[in-house]
Amino acid sequence: MSSQLPDTQDYDYDVVIVGYGPSGVTAANFLGQYGISTGVFERAVDIYSRARAVTMDDYTMRLFQQAGLDHKLMADMDPRSILRWKTYDGHEFLRVSSPDTTYGHPANSQIFQPRVEKTLREGVGRYTDSVDVHFNHEFVDITQDSDGVGLTIRDHTTNTTREVRAKYVLACDGGSSRVRSLLKMELRGKSKPTEWVIVDAKVKSWWPERDLLTFWSDPDRPVVDMPLALGHHRWELPLRSHEKREDFESREALWELLAPFGVTDEQVEILQHAFYTHHVLMADRWRKDRVFLVGDAAHMMPPWAGQGMQSGVRDAHNISWKLRLVLEGRAPDGLLDLYQAEREPHVREMTKLAEMLGFFIEEPNPTKVAIRNRALPVLQKLPGIGPVIKEFRFKPAPTVKKGFINGHVGRGTAVGRMIPQPTVATRNAHQSLLDDFLGDGFAILGFDTDPREKLTDAQITSWETLGATFRTVRSTTHAPHTDDDLIDFTNVLMPWARKHRVSVVVLRPDRFVMATDRTGLDIPRLAGTYVQSPVTAPAA
Incomplete structure (x- = not known):
């Protein structure tokens, strides 16, 4: 076209x-x-x-x-830090905490x-x-x-x-x-045959550990028991093979579903319910x-x-x-x-993660459930795999594996990865998260160097055409040279640059690394032509 x-x-x-x-x-x-x-x-x-x-x-x-x-x-x-898996008899066999965030916001919030x-x-x-x-x-x-x-x-x-x-x-x-x-x-793809009833409620009176997202791991009826923001709460329960939607149209039937968790009309007001299948x-x-x-x-x-x-x-x-x-x-x-x-x-990665977590939540086979419930506490104690499980490190980090990038995406490379977002400071000591200084388009960062010095005149013109901003990130041992310099006073960006052995990176609008001085700083070529007349870069 x-x-x-x-x-x-x-x-x-x-x-x-x-x-x-x-x-x-x-x-x-x-x-x-x-x-x-x-x-x-x-x-x-x-x-x-x-x-x-x-x-x-x-x-x-x-x-x-x-x-x-x-x-x-x-x-x-409401920032969320803990997920837990429990049996109906009160045995907690798995607890997972949110990982440390590097992107400037809570790792997970309800x-x-x-x-x-x-x-x-x-x-x-x-x-x-x-x-x-x-x-x-x-x-x-x-x-x-x-x-x-x-x-x-x-x-x-x-x-x-x-x-x-x-x-x-x-x-x-x-x-x-x-x-x-x-x-x-x-x-x-596929759609699962099991229907789930979703019960949404408003909290009237707090109950013990109401703030913990709990997966009740029972092969007969696994249940998701989760706090939501603004004083709301939700339960998700699968219908058994002999049950149908009509069985749960009354409030009385819904209260019977919640009874095993000790929740009554003294704790919550049921607002609504719905039925879903998973795809x-x-x-x-x-x-x-x-x-x-x-x-x-x-x-x-x-x-x-x-x-x-x-x-x-x-x-x-x-x-x-x-x-x-x-x-x-x-x-x-x-x-x-x-x-x-x-x-x-x-x-696809997030879908696979959801399916894997589904085994931890909705597995109906009693034998598999028994093995899972016994194995996970043991695995959590192992030096190598324990922290991966307990700190939710098995969630894949966001990556652009192919597309509008310049270079190979692999272990140890910066290309295709999202850059960390610490709080940085300007020469006049104004502090904010990194992205607040980069506008909403492309950004080119130099680490203790002016990025323009690493680009040819033609490259600078090309990136200006795409509206890129140019910033220098300085370590605290270097004085800023201009008002556009950013001080890495939390010591996050400079070690990250050294780890990936880069002195200049090009960031896409979504803050994935598009190119580095190691991979080449040209704009990736596509079918068609780019406009060659410079445009004004967006204000910081």
Whole structure:
């Protein structure tokens, strides 16, 4: 496809987002921040009231920091440090603590999803000049040509339809995506037959150890017993083979489910309940011409790792910053082909993690459960594997294994890895997290050196074209030379640079290392051409 896009006057929007759940509202925040003309169409009127996602980690919060929403979101979260596995007779056989964070935010925090979505929608409200949000508008049909996408939208308020044209479309319309269905972009995988009943409650009176996320590991009925933010609590229980949804429609039946845990109406008020099945599904293709599947529209995973919603957030950020470069004419359309290549491997890793944790949570075989419950306490005491289990080190670190990077991704290399985010200081002693000084685009850091001195004039011009900022990170033994220098007073970045034997790194907008002085500091080549006239780098 050509990287030269037709004029905006032929379109209603540069980008249309179908669906305004977590993935859609995340994309709307970033596209709005970038000043991209965006239309959002959501068939519902209000935020979905059920709290489906329950946690958010430091990787995801780092993205929302870039959107300027991290502090507002954290105000409604509860950092979580401990998970435990217990039997019904009270025996605790496994306890896992959250690992130390290097990305500037708590490793894991409990959330209340409706409040999270409310905050994210308020964030989009900052961009009324570029983002139009249409509620009670249902996506009906879609067509594509070489220059754009046509959508048919039904306005349920007026009972009329309208045609909307955009350069690109983000399908954020969930696991039952109509966009995906019409474009015949099939999901492949499996769905588990067991149904789970989810009971959401509001805490009235605290009970002992209510703050610990507990997995009751019983082969007959394993249960997830978890605190949520803002005084909410949730239980997730599988239906037995002889049970059906209708058996649990009454409050009395739900209270009977909670009775084994000593919870009564004196401790909680049951707000609502729902039924879910778990899926391991992924689309073969996340892009079809000018349409991209995002979040659950592209992939679904079991909930045990708490990574489903978060994967959609990461998808939304990844495709948004790529669209920005293409729509601004600073990168060729081929950049968008790397969206799935970059995101799919991490989604698959998180899916495998969720399936592994499922064995610790929902395994129905009594023999396997007995072996598991006896083996895990022993494994925790072994010098090598014990800390890996107890400190949750088996969760894969986020990595871009292939895509818009320059160099090999492997053991000991910096390329493809997310740079740590400590608090740093400026020459005038202002302190903040690293990303707060880097803008929302590319950043080039030199370690005790001006990064420009390591680049050719042509390379500097190319990176300026992409809007890169240039910063020097100084150790505390070196005085800053300019107001743009950053002081690594917590001694995190300089040791990291020495460990990876780099003196200059190029950071992508998602803060993964794109290139280093060891791998070469050129922009990776893609099909098409890059704009060669410099643009003003974003202000710090």
